[in-house]
Amino acid sequence: MLISPISVFIEVYVDTPLCNGCGDCVDQCSMGVFRIYEEKAEPVQSQACIGCFKCLSFCPVNAIQTRWIMRA
Numbered sequence: 001m002l003i004s005p006i007s008v009f010i011e012v013y014v015d016t017p018l019c020n021g022c023g024d025c026v027d028q029c030s031m032g033v034f035r036i037y038e039e040k041a042e043p044v045q046s047q048a049c050i051g052c053f054k055c056l057s058f059c060p061v062n063a064i065q066t067r068w069i070m071r072a
């Protein structure tokens, strides 16, 4: 039986209605994952995330969430 390797990635996403557009996630993320678009944060480079969780701890409204993605 051939077993394929599985890679696991962390992905950040924004609960948009909660976001107040403060930009703290943009300032704190050293990997440039976020941008502000129409006064809301959006991840534009999710694949660059290194899982440091800094954005989660700085977001004043807990709008940033994470999920694990598995790829074969």
Ligand code: SF4
Residues within 6 Å of the ligand: 012, 028, 029, 030, 031, 032, 033, 048, 049, 050, 051, 052, 053, 054, 055, 056
């Ligand atoms: S967890 Fe770290 S690297 Fe990933 S988006 Fe947040 S601040 Fe950036």
Ligand code: SF4
Residues within 6 Å of the ligand: 014, 018, 019, 020, 021, 022, 023, 024, 025, 026, 040, 041, 058, 059, 060, 061, 062, 063, 064
């Ligand atoms: S830190 Fe939170 S509230 Fe501020 S722009 Fe980022 S997601 Fe929105």
